[in-house]
Amino acid sequence: MYPDKFEYFAPDSISKLEQLLDKYKDDSKIMAGGHSLIPLLKLRLTSIPYIIDISNIKDLNFVEYNDNLEIGPMTRTAEVASNKIIRDKCKLLSDAASKVADPQVRNMGTVGGDICEADPRNDMPAVMLALNAEFEVTNSKGSRIIKAEDFFEDAYTTALESNDILTKIIIKNTENYYGKYYKYTTLSSDFAVFAIAINMSLNGDKTVKDIGIGLTNLNNTAVKAKDAEDYLKNKRIDDKTCNDAFNLLLKSCDIEDDINGKKEDKEKILKDIFVNGLKGIYKVF
Amino acid sequence: MMVNIDVNGKEYKKDIEPRMLLVSFLRDELNLTGTHIGCDTSNCGACTVLMDGKSIKSCTVLAVQANNHKITTIESDDPKLDVIKQAYVDENGLQCGFCTPGMIMQTFYILENNENADEEYIKKNLRGNLCRCTGYKSILDSIKKAEEKMKGEISVSK
Ligand code: FES
Numbered sequence: 001m002y003p004d005k006f007e008y009f010a011p012d013s014i015s016k017l018e019q020l021l022d023k024y025k026d027d028s029k030i031m032a033g034g035h036s037l038i039p040l041l042k043l044r045l046t047s048i049p050y051i052i053d054i055s056n057i058k059d060l061n062f063v064e065y066n067d068n069l070e071i072g073p074m075t076r077t078a079e080v081a082s083n084k085i086i087r088d089k090c091k092l093l094s095d096a097a098s099k100v101a102d103p104q105v106r107n108m109g110t111v112g113g114d115i116c117e118a119d120p121r122n123d124m125p126a127v128m129l130a131l132n133a134e135f136e137v138t139n140s141k142g143s144r145i146i147k148a149e150d151f152f153e154d155a156y157t158t159a160l161e162s163n164d165i166l167t168k169i170i171i172k173n174t175e176n177y178y179g180k181y182y183k184y185t186t187l188s189s190d191f192a193v194f195a196i197a198i199n200m201s202l203n204g205d206k207t208v209k210d211i212g213i214g215l216t217n218l219n220n221t222a223v224k225a226k227d228a229e230d231y232l233k234n235k236r237i238d239d240k241t242c243n244d245a246f247n248l249l250l251k252s253c254d255i256e257d258d259i260n261g262k263k264e265d266k267e268k269i270l271k272d273i274f275v276n277g278l279k280g281i282y283k284v285f
Numbered sequence: 286m287m288v289n290i291d292v293n294g295k296e297y298k299k300d301i302e303p304r305m306l307l308v309s310f311l312r313d314e315l316n317l318t319g320t321h322i323g324c325d326t327s328n329c330g331a332c333t334v335l336m337d338g339k340s341i342k343s344c345t346v347l348a349v350q351a352n353n354h355k356i357t358t359i360e361s362d363d364p365k366l367d368v369i370k371q372a373y374v375d376e377n378g379l380q381c382g383f384c385t386p387g388m389i390m391q392t393f394y395i396l397e398n399n400e401n402a403d404e405e406y407i408k409k410n411l412r413g414n415l416c417r418c419t420g421y422k423s424i425l426d427s428i429k430k431a432e433e434k435m436k437g438e439i440s441v442s443k
Pocket residue numbers: 321322323324325326327328329330331332333342343344345
């Protein structure tokens with residue numbers, strides 16, 4: 001299968017990238033690892049006249065920690081999974097990255113591509129929502145910050161304009177947090193049937209200080225289980241609070257019968273995963 | 286577009302269309318047909334090759350993305366690959382052989398990254414490679430055999 005014809009650019013700096021985006025606007029698209037884009041091009045579900053490969057831009061590939069964890073969008077998923085700083089500072093992110101697709105795909109795929117593609121089945125959007133991450137977005141006119149919460153608008157649709165570049169992923173909720181990514185898949189696919197990202201910190205009295213919950217493939221796009229998060233704050237994790245939180249979490253979901261199962265079966269599995277996940281993380285503290 | 290791609294230690298300068306996939310570049314431009322196309326949709330791993338030592342699915346990578354990078358394929362004469370190939374022969378790690386080039390390249394990647402890969406690690410890292418014939422048991426045996434042999438040879442040479 002061959003993609004439709006396109007012109008290809010591989011700029012080596014952000015300013016050159018900005019120029020190209022300003023010139024070709026909606027006719028262009030940024031390609032990071034290409035593992036969402038190339039399949040779509042091959043199936044001719046989309047056709048893009050100007051493809052701009054950002055893998056040569058060194059300023060988009062970094063992992064740093066100075067008070068906050070800062071990650072360049074071009075960081076490969078395999079690197080996110082194994083990077084020592086990320087492992088130390090953000091268990092949820094390294095756990096989730098290690099569960100993306102398969103090793104070959106992780107070697108090419110990038111964290112930024114996973115976020116910006118915003119496929120509802122992608123793993124990173126829900127993780128970013130659970131982490132309350134912030135995105136530095138840049139275009140030729142300057143930079144601004146968009147919160148993960150305001151970023152994912154619909155399936156394959158984000159707050160990015162056609163000339164915007166995701167230049168930095170900023171994660172503040174690292175110290176004293178612990179989290180995990182619970183991904184439910186069938187054997188035949190590496191995409192999640194659904195998944196839950198949870199990031200938690202506790203008060204001295206063992207009540208929840210802060211919690212972030214992101215949901216993959218349970219709605220048109222990744223969503224934050226806000227009501228469940230708010231409810232759990234300052235509470236202990238026990239059977240009752242888990243149950244109540246799950247009922248609130250369901251409000252953020254739009255679950256239907258589909259090829260993976262009936263609505264009620266999926267809800268049952270989701271509940272098991274959520275409750276065991278919450279309790280599992282709680283026990284670690 | 287002009288590209289300069291190192292394949293198995295040899296540099297190839299070619300003028301190609303940007304939409305050419307790496308797997309087609311290898312098979313059709315260089316006539317290196319050992320790398321197979323199974324699913325053509327990044328599921329099966331038959332097209333696995335290494336780029337700068339990391340395994341990738343060459344059906345989902347544009348040849349232009351490999352510009353100025355090093356590609357290693359099943360045709361490489363790296364002696365470690367010979368050990369792996371022999372282990373697949375010894376342990377019947379193949380039947381029809383269609384998945385085998387991808388399996389062997391992923392095996393190479395696994396053993397290069399972890400000298401002490403246990404069964405769990407190997408299974409996890411074979412997630413991206415499908416085989417329709419063997420049922421995987423003999424593939425696992427082949428990988429373990431290759432691993433033992435490599436360890437043996439390292440300690441002998443020490
Ligand atoms: S042919 Fe590339 S993964 Fe199947």
